[in-house]
Amino acid sequence: MLSKKQAKLFFLGGTAIFFLIFVGMTVDTLVNHVPRQTHAENITQQVRMGRHLWDANNCMGCHTIMGEGAYYAPELTKVYERRGADYIKAVFNFPGGWRPHGRHMVEYNFTEEEKDALVAFFKWVDEADLNGFPPKPSLSLDR
Amino acid sequence: MKYKSQKIAYYFFALSMLLLSLQIIYGFIMAFAHMGYDGLHQWIPFNAATATHKNLLVVWIISGFMGAAYFIIPDESDHELWSVPLALIQFYSLAIVGVVAIIGFHVGWFEGRKFLEIPRPLDYLVALNVIVFLINILVTLYKGKKHSTTAWVLTSGLIFAALLYLPGMVWFDNHTVDSFFRWWVVHLWVEGVWELIMGGILSYLLIKLTGVDREVIEKWLYVIVGLTFLSGILGTGHHYYYIGTPKYWLLVGGIFSAMEPLAFLGMTLFAIQMYRKGNKKHPNKLALHWTLSTAIVSFLGAGLLGLAHTLPGVNLYTHGTLVTAMHGHLAFWGAYASLVLAIISYSMPLMTGRKILDNAMGHFAFWLSNIGMIGMVAAFAAAGVAQVYMERIMGVDFMKAQLELAPHFFVLILAATVFATGITLYIINFLKFGVPVDEAIGQGEEFAALQTN
Numbered sequence: 001m002l003s004k005k006q007a008k009l010f011f012l013g014g015t016a017i018f019f020l021i022f023v024g025m026t027v028d029t030l031v032n033h034v035p036r037q038t039h040a041e042n043i044t045q046q047v048r049m050g051r052h053l054w055d056a057n058n059c060m061g062c063h064t065i066m067g068e069g070a071y072y073a074p075e076l077t078k079v080y081e082r083r084g085a086d087y088i089k090a091v092f093n094f095p096g097g098w099r100p101h102g103r104h105m106v107e108y109n110f111t112e113e114e115k116d117a118l119v120a121f122f123k124w125v126d127e128a129d130l131n132g133f134p135p136k137p138s139l140s141l142d143r
Numbered sequence: 144m145k146y147k148s149q150k151i152a153y154y155f156f157a158l159s160m161l162l163l164s165l166q167i168i169y170g171f172i173m174a175f176a177h178m179g180y181d182g183l184h185q186w187i188p189f190n191a192a193t194a195t196h197k198n199l200l201v202v203w204i205i206s207g208f209m210g211a212a213y214f215i216i217p218d219e220s221d222h223e224l225w226s227v228p229l230a231l232i233q234f235y236s237l238a239i240v241g242v243v244a245i246i247g248f249h250v251g252w253f254e255g256r257k258f259l260e261i262p263r264p265l266d267y268l269v270a271l272n273v274i275v276f277l278i279n280i281l282v283t284l285y286k287g288k289k290h291s292t293t294a295w296v297l298t299s300g301l302i303f304a305a306l307l308y309l310p311g312m313v314w315f316d317n318h319t320v321d322s323f324f325r326w327w328v329v330h331l332w333v334e335g336v337w338e339l340i341m342g343g344i345l346s347y348l349l350i351k352l353t354g355v356d357r358e359v360i361e362k363w364l365y366v367i368v369g370l371t372f373l374s375g376i377l378g379t380g381h382h383y384y385y386i387g388t389p390k391y392w393l394l395v396g397g398i399f400s401a402m403e404p405l406a407f408l409g410m411t412l413f414a415i416q417m418y419r420k421g422n423k424k425h426p427n428k429l430a431l432h433w434t435l436s437t438a439i440v441s442f443l444g445a446g447l448l449g450l451a452h453t454l455p456g457v458n459l460y461t462h463g464t465l466v467t468a469m470h471g472h473l474a475f476w477g478a479y480a481s482l483v484l485a486i487i488s489y490s491m492p493l494m495t496g497r498k499i500l501d502n503a504m505g506h507f508a509f510w511l512s513n514i515g516m517i518g519m520v521a522a523f524a525a526a527g528v529a530q531v532y533m534e535r536i537m538g539v540d541f542m543k544a545q546l547e548l549a550p551h552f553f554v555l556i557l558a559a560t561v562f563a564t565g566i567t568l569y570i571i572n573f574l575k576f577g578v579p580v581d582e583a584i585g586q587g588e589e590f591a592a593l594q595t596n
């Protein structure tokens with residue numbers, strides 16, 4: 001039967017090996033793939049500002065982006081393609097808060113520059129290669 | 144209780160109870176908002192409620208872990224805690240940082256990264272707080288006469304949890320890279336180092352409650368945490384399918400994360416086996432209930448419901464839907480919430496000297512909270528599956544699909560009421576124990592005699 005010492009060795013050895021593999025894959029991912037798949041060269045000052053606004057306002061507290069966030073409000077990965085810049089810019093400062101189908105969005109007070117920055121961020125997200133997410137509906141009824 | 148200083152655990156447990164009750168209130172706020180009743184929106188918009196719900200969860204669990212460590216480490220290393228005043232300072236600073244963070248969420252001060260919403264300046268305070276905590280634990284271990292495997296597994300879990308918090312504190316321009324490292328915190332916590340903490344606390348409880356030989360328990364502890372890292376580290380890949388990372392993660396993440404349930408199954412079999420081998424003489428039946436339920440429900444929530452959406456072909460459709468919320472609830476409840484409730488149930492009679500071990504209210508609390516949670520998970524599951532079919536398969540607009548889901552949130556609220564009743568009873572029971580007293584020293588030591596089969 002397995003002894004306690006062997007069990008300990010299994011734990012320490014296994015952990016070390018898999019951690020090293022993981023670090024190696026991380027480096028490969030971040031150096032060789034992510035910049036290309038996400039078009040890192042397109043991360044302009046404007047996109048950066050958009051993402052900063054995205055974070056500082058906890059937009060992820062209602063929406064998902066790249067499938068991460070909360071489930072109260074729509075997935076925004078493809079919102080740039082779906083709605084276009086003008087529609088997106090109209091929802092932020094809506095008096096009393098944007099209220100589609102009875103759900104409340106927070107009323108913001110963004111400047112024109114900030115709205116453009118958020119749109120630029122969405123455009124950047126829209127263009128990233130996400131391995132096929134979000135999936136194309138196979139039984140599409142709406143569109 | 145063997146040492147006076149173990150009493151410090153009580154503060155952390157009491158804080159846990161307070162934050163848990165607040166967390167539940169915010170859960171209700173969100174459930175009502177999902178049904179269309181968002182009257183609090185002006186004061187508590189959904190994104191403030193969600194940040195509060197998730198961070199209260201994380202903080203009360205961590206507070207519970209800290210209390211557990213303060214209770215277990217002196218006992219396991221046969222030494223008083225190094226510094227009680229330092230532990231008290233650490234306690235109050237933790238509570239203050241927590242309160243500031245929660246108030247901050249309500250005035251829009253957050254960082255907007257799921258589970259790591261606490262703003263950067265407060266992150267540094269959290270890190271400092273945890274360092275103080277770890278120093279206290281490590282010096283105690285160092286001075287102690289004994290160095291048990293259980294104590295070391297628990298402590299290394301806590302150390303690595305602290306280290307893994309750091310990658311989450313770096314700003315990256317690329318959202319994908321930011322997400323990548325956010326998972327180093329969130330995933331490698333709950334499916335990695337927190338399992339060390341879980342394994343450590345479960346072992347301690349099993350040693351105490353079943354009387355099975357320590358060597359046997361600790362051997363299996365190594366096997367289980369070995370399995371955890373074998374699968375869980377590369378299993379991080381199940382979060383790297385669809386966020387702008389390369390395709391090989393679909394293969395690697397799929398294979399290794401599908402093996403993660405093995406570690407949880409290991410915990411289940413381990414606990415049940417030790418219980419069956421044990422002498423069943425320990426009078427604290429409630430602690431035993433919670434210990435076994437942790438081992439079993441964690442497998443259901445993390446293992447089975449995790450497996451349900453971890454393969455890339457499934458996850459493509461369920462990624463970022465209410466299916467994720469279904470799994471998140473039962474996994475956190477089974478593995479970590481129940482674990483904290485188990486160690487509290489075990490330690491309260493020993494710290495306070497009151498032998499209300501096996502009372503009816505405690506049993507009601509146990510069953511109502513577990514049944515309520517399973518009902519909630521069923522409601523999330525129904526809503527999630529319906530959402531996936533409508534939105535992802537039929538292409539129905541997000542908001543139109545959400546309107547159809549409202550009835551499921553009504554069921555969620557019903558089940559959550561049962562759950563909240565259970566938790567209320569648990570907290571009343573907790574309060575009935577009163578505060579720890581020095582006279583309780585030596586309490587429970589008579590059971591030490593039970594600990595050789």
Ligand code: HEM
Pocket residue numbers: 069070071072166167168169170171173174177193196197200467468469471472475476480555556559560562563
């Ligand atoms: C009365 C009890 C509760 C209710 C009504 C409730 C309800 C909710 C709701 C509506 C959400 C938001 C889903 C969304 O993003 O739209 C949520 C998120 C969450 N809750 Fe609860 N909750 C309760 C208790 C708990 C407990 C006890 C735990 C942990 C043990 C927990 C853990 C979580 C987690 C981890 C999330 C994030 C899930 C995700 O985003 O995937 N909740 N909860």
Ligand code: HEM
Pocket residue numbers: 067068069257258329333334381382400401403404441445446448449450451452453454458461462463464467470471472474475478479
């Ligand atoms: C106790 C252990 C676990 C806890 C507390 C837990 C909790 C959670 C939470 C809260 C999320 C949502 C995270 C977010 O969106 O920010 C999540 C996501 C996920 N979990 Fe777990 N989990 C555990 C174990 C597991 C296991 C063992 C598996 C696989 C077998 C698994 C598979 C997944 C998957 C695939 C997702 C991503 C869902 C998505 O794409 O939206 N989890 N988990």
Ligand SMILES: [Fe+2]
Pocket residue numbers: 330334378379381382
């Ligand atoms: Fe994970």
